[in-house]
Every structure is written in C-alpha cells, then in structure tokens.
Amino acid sequence: MATIRDVARLAGVSVATVSRVINKTDSVNPETAGQVMKAIEQLQYEPNAVARGLAGKKMGIIALILPDILNPFFPALARGVEDVAHKKGLTVILGNSDDLGLKESSYIKVLKKKYVDGFIFASNTIHEEDVEALRKEQIPIVLLDRGLNTASCAVIRSNNREGSKLAVKHLIEQGCQKIAHIYGPQELITARERMLGYEEIAGRLREYSPSLMEQGDFDIESGRKAVEQLLVRHPDLDGIFAGNDLMAVGALKALHERGIRVPEQVKVCGFDGIGLTEITEPELTTIAQPVYEMGGLAAQILLDEIESGIRENKLIELDVTLIPRKSTHKEES
Amino acid sequence: MATIRDVARLAGVSVATVSRVINKTDSVNPETAGQVMKAIEQLQYEPNAVARGLAGKKMGIIALILPDILNPFFPALARGVEDVAHKKGLTVILGNSDDLGLKESSYIKVLKKKYVDGFIFASNTIHEEDVEALRKEQIPIVLLDRGLNTASCAVIRSNNREGSKLAVKHLIEQGCQKIAHIYGPQELITARERMLGYEEIAGRLREYSPSLMEQGDFDIESGRKAVEQLLVRHPDLDGIFAGNDLMAVGALKALHERGIRVPEQVKVCGFDGIGLTEITEPELTTIAQPVYEMGGLAAQILLDEIESGIRENKLIELDVTLIPRKSTHKEES
DNA sequence: CTGAAAGCGCTAACAG
C-alpha cells in the first residue's frame, strides 16, 4: 500500500502538497496538482483512514444505536441510515442497546475511543448526561423518537398523534362505535402520543370509556393478552386500535382464537407499517411511518452536521399515512 | 482525555512500560505494574483505539456484510454476531451488499483502509478474487452459506439437505402423497442443497414428477406465483415444500386466494424458521436454522482467528430442526 | 525488567 510519502516523492512535491490536493483544503498550482493526481493514479494511492482519523479525530464512521435489530421496526431504519451513509463513503457501526441505559453508555464509551464521527440513537433509554457529554465534546448526535426536553440536538420522529387520530377516524368511518386501544409503555413518548390521539377522537364517541384502554409492551404476546382483558370488560367492542403493529398482530391472534371474525365482527388497526402487516390473515390496516426515510433523514442530518460543524437542533416531525387493508374493511350491506 | 504519556509520567515510568502492563505483552515488575495500574485508575485512562489501530493495524472492528438487513433472515444473524462481538469489546460494522459483487468489493476497499480486524460475509456474491486478496493480506474471513470451492477460510452453514429431507418426510407422515417443491435461485448453494434433499425423498413417491418443482426467488411474491403455476399443472397436489419461509408465505397466500384450505387440502412447509412463520394463519411448519447461533459462531470463529492469527479453514455444518405447526397438521380421521 | 526512540500515515500550523 502506497503512502502519501510515496506519492509526494513520485510527484516531486512535499506531503503537505499532496494532502492539499487530496483534501482540497488549500489552493494548489493546477500543474502541480496534475502531477500529484498522476502520481496518485500510478500508485493507486488511497489515503489511510486510520492515520487520518488519528490526525483529525474522525474515522468516517457513524454509530447507530437501536434497541434491537430483531424488532421488525428497525431493519428498515438501519437500511435507511446505511444507504445514505454508504453513498457518502461513510460506514455504519450497529449497536443493540436492548433499551438498557448501561449498554448505551458502554457503546458510547467504546465508540468515542474509536473516533466515530457521530451517533444516531433510536434507543429509548439514553441517559440525559450521556447526550450532554457528547454535546460538550462536539460530537454530533441525532435522536429518534425522543421528547423535546433534550432540546440540544436534532430530533426526528413521525407525527404519532395525528396518526392515531387518522386510525380512529378510519375505524369510525368503517362503522366502529366501540373502539378499544392497546397502548404501549408510557415511558415512550411515541406510545403516549398515540394514546392521546386515540383519546382525542375516541373520547367523543357515545360508547367511549377509559376502560377501553389496556396496556401492552409493544410485542405480539402483550397484544394478545390485552385483547383478552378487553374482551372481558367489553365483549361488544367492535374496533381495536393497537399502539403498534406487533400488538395488532397479537390482537388478531387473540380474536382468531376466540372465533371472532376480523373484520366482520371486530376491525383492527395497527401502527408502524412494518412488513408483517402484509402477511397476516386478514392483512392488517396500519398507520405507516416512513421508517426507511426516517433513517435516511437521520443520517443526512448527522452527516450535514459532521461536515459543517454546525448543530441544527431542529425537531422534525414526519407525516404518517393510513394504509387501509382487509382488517378494517367495511362489509357492504 | 489522559494519554499513555500522562500515565507514564504520573507512575514515574516510561510509556513502554505502561504499554506493557496494558497489553500484558511482556513481563513487568509487579510493583511497577502496581504503580502503573494506580496511575491508570487515577487518570481514568483509556487507551485510544485509533492510535492503537494505526500502530497495530487493528481497530477492534469486524465487518458484517450481508445481502440486505431488510430480509427477515438477517436481523437474527446480525444480532448473533453483534452479541458476541460486543461481549469481547469489539464493534460491528454493517454493510448491505444487495448481492452485488461490486458493492461488496467497495465495502472491502473502504473497510481495509479502516483496518477492520476481519470480515464476515453472509452475502452470496463475493468475488473469489476478493476473498483471495484478503487472505493474502492475512485478514481473517468467515463465510456463511458458501460452497466448498472457497476452501481458504472458515465456512459456516446449516445442513440444508438433511433439513429438506426432514421436511419432505414430515409431509409424507402427515399424509401427503403429491408434494411439490418451490426451489430458490440455483446460484445459491443453499437452494440447490434443499432441492436435492427434496428430490431424494420425494423422488420415491409414486406420484412424483419433476414437474412438481417450480422456481422462485426466495421472496413472498415468487412463492405465490410458483404455486399458481404448480396448481395449473397439478391441481391435485396435497403438499408444498417451499425452499424458504418467505416463499412458503407466498404459497399460503396463493392457496388462500384460491380458497384452498391449509392444512386440510394442502399442507405447507417452509425453511429457515424466521419469526414470520408464527404469525401466518395457519402458523407455518418450518425447518428452523439456528440463525442467531450461526451469527454468534461466525463471530466466535472470526475472533479466535483474529486473536490467534491462525486460520482455521474448517467447514461447519449446523443441524436444523423441524418445527411442526398448524400448516401441516394432519386431520384426525 | 525497563527506557529511548523510531515509526504507523496523515493533517495542520508556520515559515518562506
């Protein structure tokens, strides 16, 4: 592997000059530059990223810390991040935090030592101090689905409240009158927002009652259990809005087990728009988030910040869209 | 951030000594070592990974190149890799190759410059030359699901042929007599092996015919299409063994659309054991690969190789297991 | 067992 020295020698210039033409960091006489370029070509020279990193404190790597890549929500996010990073020549380090603050801290600690250029946290448990610490060291961060309180960096999320309202309105349009909601863990702002959206619309219904809400954990099993509870209290419910798709799948399962037909007797709507929703029977109506785009956008903002050195601090809220499918289909009368 | 120099100064020794106690690379007087340790504690010293990388050509990073993290087979693999890597203090870079040889080469090029310690390729299109090149540079590699021809590094895969035999035998036990097979792209050794396993067992059936096989692309849509073709030729088939779970899901969909009941009229079995198989209706019988374990093992072997510097070159074939579910359930008579 | 010093390959003042 040729080094910058080899290039300098062959081109008959100093390493500084070579560095300049590579990084366009200073003007260089076009002719000299030409010589250098030629030498680079000839030697097939490629700058060593590690040496560069040591000198400049940037390795051309961004870190993506998410709860668990096994959760079907995250692969699309990861892909979104990776695609834009790769396009810009950066690489992505993946970390699974399991929503453990400690694991997040541990990733941060290790990755800082590797001079990663920036962090994207899609994790729900980052310690405020960790964010502050990174901020202080001028390491760019982008947060996904976090509250406003952490106003010291860019935050991306989708419009959860509006999405919920969309969902409930849709259920009503399809003829539902008694709509239950399975909400996610209330530590998560997304879960809270979705619940609020539900209450805002469902609260107006004659049949509404707070007991139409039941907690879940954003996983399939909890969705199933929640429905079992709900059916005890409200055997006559005719619509279920689950706080995410996994719980909606669980709901579908519970209903199926009980011989309750979807959508004829009960209509079900999820949230997220993950691929699973297309393979259930019936296919699941859902509020789709632009997950891939969110990942791409997060990466984009992060890269901009890395390049410019300017912190953006903005909160971006993306629109969601209703994808009507069989599970909420209105029977023609 | 304290440097090794600070530690040396505080401990009253040379940097070389500090380096020695950190890396246990040479014996040091226990007392001196103690001093050094104390200094390290006091200064909260953490060695800089990039400087280390530049000096030693290893960044404590491994690269995982797979076709597409969006394919539900890969998250578990990635998680397996990441978990063991993280346990050993290494980090994982993720690359999506889309099974494009060019993209793989591009990842290799970029990552070599970053002194990654090793590569895991779960991708199907690595150029033989690329592998050889890495080999020559002594960069450890582990391959997943590759043929034997690339005998120059460790290869992990699961016993696809036996798995297929298991599947077909199971279908026969459940009463199937005319079993079709949807096979995957024949460039993939996994797809070929599964097909061979099918032929070996199904070939003995009275009703067997080569026209019971139809090609698919390992995705849902192709599974659906394949079944449509198969039903034209063999309206009376009573079992389908799909080369992977996604195609099995497609098969389920096609059958459902045609009003053919599973498992009563046709039984369906998939291959892989991805999570999707638990949420279809009916739930899908499948041959499960230990995907998470495969990832963990790949990482383990890679790390061993990185640490020892000894190439292992072994081929490891993991066992698969039949997971019987509703989609192949035999009706009690 | 320990220290001095030469890199690893590149960037970024600082002169000129």
Add this chain to the structure above:
DNA sequence: CTGTTAGCGCTTTCAG
C-alpha cells in the same frame, strides 16, 4: 503557492 516539521497516541524493536 509550497515545504518543513511537529504532532495525533500507541506499539515495538533495540539497548541496557
């Protein structure tokens, strides 16, 4: 516009 040189922080001979 260009060259010299001092780091970045650590590892690793080579002496002692």
